[in-house]
Structures are given as C-alpha cells and as structure tokens.
Amino acid sequence: MAGDAKPRLAVFKLASCDGCQLQMLNLEDELLEIAGAVDICYFLEARSQVLDGPYDVALVEGSVTTEHDVERVRDIRRKSKMLITIGACASAGGIQALRNMHNVDEYTRSIYANPSYIHTLSQSTPVAAHVTVDFAINGCPISKEQLLEVLTALLIGRAPQLPTYSVCVECKRKGNVCLLVARGIACIGPITQAGCGALCPGFNRGCFGCYGPMESPNPDSLCQTLTVRGIPRAETLRLLNGFTGWAEEFRSAAEKLEKASI
Amino acid sequence: MTATNGTRTIRLESMTRVEGEGGLRIEVRDGRLQDVRLDIYEPPRMFEAFLRGRSIREVPDITARICGICPVAYQMSSVQAIEAALEITPGPGIQALRRLLYCGEWMQSHALHIYLLQAPDFFGMESAVELAGKQPDLVRRGLELKKVGNALMETIGGRSVHPVSVCVGGFWKVPRRNEMLALRGRLEWALKASLETVKFVSSLPLPEFKANYECVALSHPREYPMNAGHIVSSAGLDIPLKEFEQVFLEMHVAHSTALHSVRAEHGSSYLVGPLARINLNLNHLPPAARQAAEESGIAWPCSNPYAGIVARAVELVMTCEESLRLIDAYEEPEPPSLPYTVRAAEGCAATEAPRGLLYHRYRINDQGIVQTARIVPPTAQNYRRMEDDLRLLIPGILEQTDAEIVDECERLVRNYDPCISCSTHALRARIVRS
Numbered sequence: 001m002a003g004d005a006k007p008r009l010a011v012f013k014l015a016s017c018d019g020c021q022l023q024m025l026n027l028e029d030e031l032l033e034i035a036g037a038v039d040i041c042y043f044l045e046a047r048s049q050v051l052d053g054p055y056d057v058a059l060v061e062g063s064v065t066t067e068h069d070v071e072r073v074r075d076i077r078r079k080s081k082m083l084i085t086i087g088a089c090a091s092a093g094g095i096q097a098l099r100n101m102h103n104v105d106e107y108t109r110s111i112y113a114n115p116s117y118i119h120t121l122s123q124s125t126p127v128a129a130h131v132t133v134d135f136a137i138n139g140c141p142i143s144k145e146q147l148l149e150v151l152t153a154l155l156i157g158r159a160p161q162l163p164t165y166s167v168c169v170e171c172k173r174k175g176n177v178c179l180l181v182a183r184g185i186a187c188i189g190p191i192t193q194a195g196c197g198a199l200c201p202g203f204n205r206g207c208f209g210c211y212g213p214m215e216s217p218n219p220d221s222l223c224q225t226l227t228v229r230g231i232p233r234a235e236t237l238r239l240l241n242g243f244t245g246w247a248e249e250f251r252s253a254a255e256k257l258e259k260a261s262i
Numbered sequence: 263m264t265a266t267n268g269t270r271t272i273r274l275e276s277m278t279r280v281e282g283e284g285g286l287r288i289e290v291r292d293g294r295l296q297d298v299r300l301d302i303y304e305p306p307r308m309f310e311a312f313l314r315g316r317s318i319r320e321v322p323d324i325t326a327r328i329c330g331i332c333p334v335a336y337q338m339s340s341v342q343a344i345e346a347a348l349e350i351t352p353g354p355g356i357q358a359l360r361r362l363l364y365c366g367e368w369m370q371s372h373a374l375h376i377y378l379l380q381a382p383d384f385f386g387m388e389s390a391v392e393l394a395g396k397q398p399d400l401v402r403r404g405l406e407l408k409k410v411g412n413a414l415m416e417t418i419g420g421r422s423v424h425p426v427s428v429c430v431g432g433f434w435k436v437p438r439r440n441e442m443l444a445l446r447g448r449l450e451w452a453l454k455a456s457l458e459t460v461k462f463v464s465s466l467p468l469p470e471f472k473a474n475y476e477c478v479a480l481s482h483p484r485e486y487p488m489n490a491g492h493i494v495s496s497a498g499l500d501i502p503l504k505e506f507e508q509v510f511l512e513m514h515v516a517h518s519t520a521l522h523s524v525r526a527e528h529g530s531s532y533l534v535g536p537l538a539r540i541n542l543n544l545n546h547l548p549p550a551a552r553q554a555a556e557e558s559g560i561a562w563p564c565s566n567p568y569a570g571i572v573a574r575a576v577e578l579v580m581t582c583e584e585s586l587r588l589i590d591a592y593e594e595p596e597p598p599s600l601p602y603t604v605r606a607a608e609g610c611a612a613t614e615a616p617r618g619l620l621y622h623r624y625r626i627n628d629q630g631i632v633q634t635a636r637i638v639p640p641t642a643q644n645y646r647r648m649e650d651d652l653r654l655l656i657p658g659i660l661e662q663t664d665a666e667i668v669d670e671c672e673r674l675v676r677n678y679d680p681c682i683s684c685s686t687h688a689l690r691a692r693i694v695r696s
Binding site for chain 1: 276277278279280281282283303304305306307308309310311312316317320323324327328329330331333374378379382388389390391392394398401402405406408409412420421422423424426427429434435681
C-alpha cells in the first residue's frame with residue numbers, strides 16, 4: 001500500500017457479538033498508532049465520523065442472515081479493494097449457523113410472539129458464500145495478535161503470515177500433555193487451526209474448534225479415534241456442530257458421522 | 263436527510279459509539295412529537311432456540327457468544343441458573359473467584375464506555391481518536407484501565423473475549439495464587455486512575471434532565487451486587503429471582519428484533535444498569551467508592567440519566583477495590599469445580615451485567631441436555647425506558663435542526679451504554695415531520 005495517502009480502513013458488522021471488533025479496541029498499546037497510520041473511515045462502534053468508500057481495506061465481522069445484509073456485503077465488496085473477514089461468524093457462519101440444521105420458522109416462533117415481524121433468512125452463511133473474500137482471519141474471537149499481524153503486513157506490503165497447522169502443534173510447543181491420549185477427553189484440536197495458543201487444553205479441557213478447520217484436516221480419522229476412545233457420538237457431533245460448524249470440513253464430517261450410525 | 267411534501271424526514275442510518283447496530287425514528291406533526299421509537303434491526307441470532315439440544319457443559323461457552331463485551335455476564339447467569347436447577351451451590355472460594363472475573367469484565371466494559379464511547383460527547387468530538395489528538399493522556403488512561411480489566415479476565419479466563427475457564431460447578435482450572443498477586447501493582451494503579459476518572463467525569467457539564475425512574479437491581483445484604491442477591495426496585499419491589507417472569511414481561515414490538523421488557527403489573531418502563539444499581543445499593547459500595555460517590559457532587563439517588571457516566575466511574579473504583587481485596591484473600595479453591603449429578607430440573611438466575619440485570623432460565627433433562635432456555639438481557643429491559651426518556655427530551659428541542667436533534671438523541675441513548683448485539687440475541691435515527 002505505497003503512496004502518500006494513508007490507507008482507508010472500514011470496519012463493518014453483520015450478525016455477531018461485537019467481540020472481534022472489540023479485539024481491535026483491545027489493542028490498547030497499538031490502537032492510537034493504528035489510528036495514526038490508517039484513515040479509519042467507517043467504524044460505527046468506535047467513531048461517529050462516517051466516510052464513504054472506496055476503501056483500501058474492509059474488515060467484516062458477522063455472518064449473513066438477512067436479505068438486507070446480502071445487499072450490504074455486495075455493496076461493501078464493490079467499495080473495497082481488499083475484503084477481510086474477521087472471526088468465525090464472517091469466515092464460517094458462526095454459532096448462529098446452528099439454525100441451518102433446523103427449521104428457522106420454528107425457531108422464530110419459539111422466541112418471538114409475532115413471527116411476522118421477523119425477517120430472516122433460513123441460513124446463516126459466511127461472507128464468502130456471497131462475495132469474493134481476499135483473506136480470512138479465523139477465531140471466536142479472533143486473536144488480536146493475528147489482527148495486528150494482518151494490519152502490519154498490509155501496511156508494509158507483504159503477505160500476512162498466519163498459521164495453517166493444527167492446535168496440536170501449539171499444545172506440543174507448550175508442553176501440554178495430550179488430553180485425548182492421556183485422559184480420553186474429547187478434543188477436536190487435531191483438526192482445528194492454531195491461533196488461540198492451545199488455550200482450552202491449558203485449562204484441562206478439549207478444544208471445541210473456535211478457529212475452524214486447519215488446512216487439509218482429516219476429520220474422519222479423528223472421529224474414528226474419538227469413537228475408539230469411547231466418546232459418545234452425540235458429543236463428537238456437538239463438537240463438530242459448534243462455533244465453526246458450518247465450515248465445509250466440519251459440516252461434512254458431522255454429516256458422515258450421523259449417517260454412519262443409522 | 264430529506265424533505266418531501268411538507269413532511270420533514272430525518273434519517274441517520276446508524277447510531278454510532280454503541281455496541282451493535284440499530285436506529286431511531288422520530289415523527290413530528292404540526293410541531294408536536296407524535297412518536298419516537300428505537301428501530302432495532304440488528305439481525306436476530308436465536309440463541310434460545312439453538313441452545314435446545316446442547317449439553318449443560320457447553321452452555322457457558324455458547325451463551326458467552328451473545329456478547330463480546332460482556333461474555334462473563336452470560337457465563338455467570340447461565341451457570342448459576344443451571345446450578346440452581348441441580349441444587350448445587352459452589353463454595354465461597356469459587357464464588358470469590360467468579361466475582362473477581364466479573365470485576366475484570368466490569369472494569370474493561372466501563373472503561374471502554376467512559377473513555378472511548380461517551381467522553382467524546384462532552385468535548386463536541388466524534389471519537390476517542392479525535393479526543394486523543396487533544397488530550398492524549400486522558401485517552402491513554404482510559405485504554406490502560408481497560409487493559410488492566412482485560413488482564414484480570416485473561417489471568418482467570420485465558421482470554422478477555424469469550425474466556426474459557428467457567429463451567430457448571432466452578433472452573434475448569436483456577437489460577438495460582440502468585441499469578442493473582444502479580445496483578446496487584448497494576449490494580450493499585452487502576453484504583454488511583456479510577457478515582458481520577460470519577461474526578462474527571464464529575465467535572466463534565468452534565469445536561470439537566472429529570473425523569474421518574476423505577477430503578478431495578480439486585481440487592482445483597484453484605485455486598486455490592488454482582489453474582490448474588492434478590493431483586494429490588496425504587497418503587498418498593500422486593501422479590502426472589504424466581505418471580506422475575508411474573509413481575510417483568512417481555513413484549514414483542516414490530517420495530518425491533520429485540521424484545522422490550524415492561525413491568526407486568528402496569529406496563530411501565532423501568533431502569534437497570536449502573537445508575538439504578540448505585541441508587542439502590544449506595545450503602546454497599548466499598549469505602550473508596552462510597553467516598554468517591556459522595557464527593558462526585560451527585561445527590562444520590564439520582565434520576566438524571568447523564569449521571570450514568572459518573573455511576574460507571576464510581577463502579578470502576580468499586581471493581582478495583584474489590585479486586586484488591588479478593589486477590590489478597592485468594593486461595594486456590596479445591597476442588598476447582600463442585601461435582602454434580604445430572605437430573606431433569608429447571609432453574610433460573612440473575613446477575614448484574616455491566617449494563618444491568620441479566621436473567622436466565624433453563625429446563626434440562628436427565629441427560630443434562632437443555633430443553634428450554636430463556637434469556638432477558640439488560641438492554642432489552644432498558645429499551646422502553648430509553649424511548650420514554652426520548653419522549654421527555656424531544657419536545658424541548660424541536661426548534662433545533664434535525665441534525666442537532668439526532669445528535670442530542672444519540673447522546674441521551676448513549677447514557678444507557680446499550681448493547682444491541684446482546685438484546686437481539688442495534689441504532690439508525692429517522693425523524694419524520696409533517
């Protein structure tokens with residue numbers, strides 16, 4: 001991003017919890033420096049100034065769940081040179097994609113007294129299901145260090161370097177004892193992308209897939225191992241159908257597991 | 263902003279410096295305010311539906327995702343509701359650690375709102391970024407306070423957004439005593455910075471505004487309420503948590519994907535959050551916070567919503583004081599989590615989220631699978647009260663330009679620190695004049 005003018009940055013939100021945008025504000029030591037290095041043109045949570053596109057970089061949080069948001073992501077794409085999804089919702093459909101496996105009308109009726117007031121799509125989908133995404137930062141929430149790496153890389157004009165290997169690698173580096181092997185605890189770390197620093201295993205609990213599928217995972221093999229270790233099928237299914245459950249690799253593994261048992 | 267056929271319409275696409283997205287619509291006819299409403303268009307996420315069929319072991323991880331700013335609140339209300347169903351009560355060590363974790367969340371959330379979201383209003387500025395250009399030390403103090411709150415959350419929960427340590431019965435793993443003591447120095451700084459914060463917000467020119475609020479909050483005989491207590495109000499209400507749904511009713515209105523709560527008895531609005539909490543619990547503030555409240559120049563109980571920023575600052579002092587006290591007394595709870603036997607049951611709980619009362623109820627089966635879930639977030643309880651406040655504000659400022667009216671309305675709503683993401687499990691302003 002050479003040139004004299006500062007890169008124009010925009011931060012958008014779709015269906016989500018705000019947590020990934022908050023990770024930008026959680027860069028307390030770097031925030032003011034970032035604000036000095038780029039023009040933050042659009043970031044509703046942080047500032048009232050709203051500048052129209054085109055933008056050099058758009059960060060998009062949240063999944064697409066309404067007709068209106070389908071239009072919004074198309075508009076964001078048109079206005080942005082580079083579109084980066086931040087977090088499990090934008091990159092994989094998020095926890096709210098659990099609706100995709102159920103009847104949304106029934107969901108709406110169970111929560112809202114007047115379902116006719118509610119306009120929502122039957123599925124919660126990642127941004128990439130609608131427009132081209134240039135880069136995805138995974139995680140529920142994203143790691144602020146990864147966000148900083150991506151922003152820094154863009155500012156100096158190199159490719160961002162994020163891990164594509166599994167949580168297992170982080171576990172080994174930390175010297176954690178493998179919970180699955182040593183204690184028979186269900187863990188989907190072997191197929192989940194690193195980035196959290198093997199947080200949950202450090203808390204004596206199995207990974208539940210916040211960062212989504214790693215590059216070329218082998219979920220079928222893991223499912224077999226979990227079965228052999230005596231993990232109930234329902235528990236494995238819930239782990240796969242979690243925060244990134246709509247990601248292709250996790251979804252197809254869950255479908256296969258469900259069919260295999262019929 | 264557009265004007266057509268004598269009907270004056272003002273549209274502000276989205277309210278800013280609030281958490282989540284939504285709008286505001288104001289209708290004026292013949293110079294009189296006809297209608298005002300908050301348009302909550304943030305997409306519904308339907309947590310209560312997809313919680314069904316999930317294991318109680320997963321519930322605190324799932325409910326955390328309702329809100330990135332107050333995930334601990336959702337974890338606390340949900341695990342305690344399930345513990346109520348299972349009739350287990352974690353011991354004082356676990357309860358103290360939960361209060362510490364909650365203190366961290368209040369600290370980062372309040373610091374974020376005071377310094378990054380609301381302070382710019384008092385300087386006529388559009389953001390903390392602009393404010394930092396003029397008063398860098400002020401904004402840096404706010405960021406550092408936020409960082410200390412986050413550090414407390416990270417030490418106990420592994421990370422500040424969606425921490426991973428909380429489970430039904432207690433914690434998956436508890437921090438070592440020396441890890442907690444290592445935070446002491448930063449918390450001592452934070453206590454001083456919080457006292458400075460009270461002085462700073464007390465010096466701000468708060469607009470005059472008087473409303474008649476029914477304040478609602480938890481109350482506890484021995485402590486400032488967070489995780490325990492019963493529900494009281496300034497109108498004399500005093501009920502156990504299990505009566506929440508009889509006393510407060512959720513209404514579904516056409517312009518909102520968030521439900522609106524009212525008092526069931528007379529359909530009236532009520533106020534939850536820091537101002538309501540201090541009004542009802544002034545005597546339970548720890549000493550430094552109590553003194554700061556008294557020296558703030560605010561006469562408590564206070565019914566000026568703009569004093570919300572002062573209430574939040576006083577609570578910031580409270581969280582630092584409480585954290586230091588709890589850390590000094592901290593001993594690693596053993597076991598970190600209370601064992602339990604799963605059975606079919608139903609239970610509810612309410613805790614004080616940074617933005618106010620947060621109620622959860624769950625019915626589970628004998629396999630520990632959720633059958634029904636009910637979640638009433640603080641912002642949904644405040645929407646009706648926000649609209650009532652706007653109804654009081656707007657008639658007095660109708661001579662102003664549309665842009666000025668929108669700005670005043672946004673400022674007023676910002677007092678509530680609304681979290682729209684929470685309430686839809688959002689703000690866009692429109693004024694229609696004819």
